[in-house]
Amino acid sequence: MFNNRQVYTLLGEITQMFVDKQQELSRYDAVIGDGDHGFSIARGCQAGFLAVSSLEKESSIQDYFKIYGRELTNEVGGAMRPLFGLLFTEIGKSCANKDWIGLDELAIGLKSALEYISELGGAKVGDKTMVDAITPTVHSLMGSLKAHEDLVNALEKAVKAAKEGVKSTIPLRARMGRSKYLKERSIGYQDAGATSFYYLLNTIWNYAAKENAL
Amino acid sequence: MKKFINAPETIVRDMIEAFLLVNWKRLKKIDGIQVIARKSIEPDKVGIVIGNGLGHEPACIGFVGKNAIDCNAYGHIFSAPGPKHILGAIQEADQGKGVVVLISNHAGDVLNSRIAINWAREDGIDARYVILYDDVLSAPKDQPLERRGTAGSFFNYRMAGAYAAKGHSIDEVVLMAERIRNLTRTVTVAAIPGTSPLSGEPMSQIDEDEYEIGIGVHGEASAHTLPVAPASEIASGMSQLLIQDGEYLSGDELLVLVNGCGQTTYMELLIFFGEVKKYLDSQGIRIYKPAIGSFITTQEMGGIALAFCKTDDGIKQLWDTPTDAPGFPK
Secondary structure (H helix, E strand, C coil): CECHHHHHHHHHHHHHHHHHCHHHHHHHHHCCCCCCHHHHHHHHHHHHHHHHHCCCCCCCHHHHHHHHHHHHHHHHCCCCHHHHHHHHHHHHHHCCCCCCECHHHHHHHHHHHHHHHHHHHCCCCCCCCCHHHHHHHHHHHHHHHHCCCCHHHHHHHHHHHHHHHHHHCCCCCCCCCCCHHHHHHCCCCCCHHHHHHHHHHHHHHHHHHHCCCC | CCCCCCCHHHHHHHHHHHHHHHHCCCEEECCCCCEEEECCCCCCCCEEEEEEEECCCCCCHHHECCCCECEEEEEEECCCCCHHHHHHHHHHHCCCCCEEEEEECCHHHHHHHHHHHHHHHHCCCCEEEEEECCECCCCCCCCHHHCCCCCCHHHHHHHHHHHHCCCCCHHHHHHHHHHHHHCEEEEEEEEECCECCCCCCECCCCCCCEEEECCCCCCCCCCEEEECCCHHHHHHHHHHHHHHHHCCCCCCEEEEEEEECECCCHHHHHHHHHHHHHHHHHCCCEECCCEEECCCCCCCEEEEEEEEEECCHHHHHHHHCCCCCCCCCC
């Protein structure tokens, strides 16, 4: 479990990771998108972290996630990219009135983010979007929750599931957004949004392992 | 590209500043966010908000006014505003009775508006939305949510606010906006594409000897073209299409919008309206106070959007409600 100070540090690490990965993530997007995915998410995360940095020192976990997610959503632009920020705002909601975030809050927050993102964006599994990585992750986390596993083990499994989800997007044809012609060309490339989600989860796992979080 | 602008990067700022120079008495921009708002919104009424990309002027900044839209969140040229702008518009419009956000059906507008509405609800404002779709050629009739929002949204921009101003509850305002939408149908024909002020490129491709019918408000392509023909043929064909899709019947009385898409002359709009009137006469359908002009534009697209909305006494009364919004016909 993490407390509010750890959540703040974690959000900083997530921001740094997306800054480091922005070139790579934009390359995945260049095939059918505008090639801006990585830059856009990095810009959004930096705006998010700037906003939480100006919050009072002992703000609630819910507020940290909410403000970070809302700023990220506002900053990224594009037709579907704002959905990425909802991962944070939904995790925040599952931490309402709590002084810590553990496997329960993370699993339930991501589950509700998945439902919300699917509803708003209209993507299903197999449409070559981040939903392809989030769905197996949520299954994995909910399974770990039932089995009373600790956070680090649960995250380790979930990261593997997310990675499989990312791989599953490679042979798929994109169905959302852009023109038909471009969608055909998407076959053979992994989806940038799914990859971003995988990196996000991987960063949470690394942080949990480093902090020995239970 | 030849356009009377300074630079693509300053279009938004230059236009909004000038808009306020003209309309400062009644309208303002909210600091820090991209929202045009009424300076005084009557207390105890449901707020009406819309978020949209710029480039369609006078829509939608020009539709902010008494008995019309309370706040308009604007994005960049042809790109939806982010949720914080729409959220800011909702907060400004809220007078404690809730806020209805009208959403013209385009992916970016729907997504950003719905996110903002959820945030507003989390923050304690009773925010709702109505998705506006009217373009009959963009999807089959049994898939309304696949249909685009186009010029027929004008009827809702004009009348949902007039209805809210009468003090109706948020449930009633939502139902009325849905009702106006359900009574509305639109089809758009274009001869000449608009030019993006950002890229300088044409926003669609239309052959010299063809009209494109079913084109969207951002020049979205349609699968349908027509050979160039006299206005009478185009107007009657489009009217017939709307009558069939909207199931308008002999004896009905319709609001008729003949909307120029930017480059179309008033001469053409009048000639076109005359032909629509002849066709509706032949079908026993009456017209109630038509609106003819360029209200929802696509840069210099040479095109005409024809929209019908079936009336009853209530709708006619809303249509007749005066407004001071600068972009509506007086």
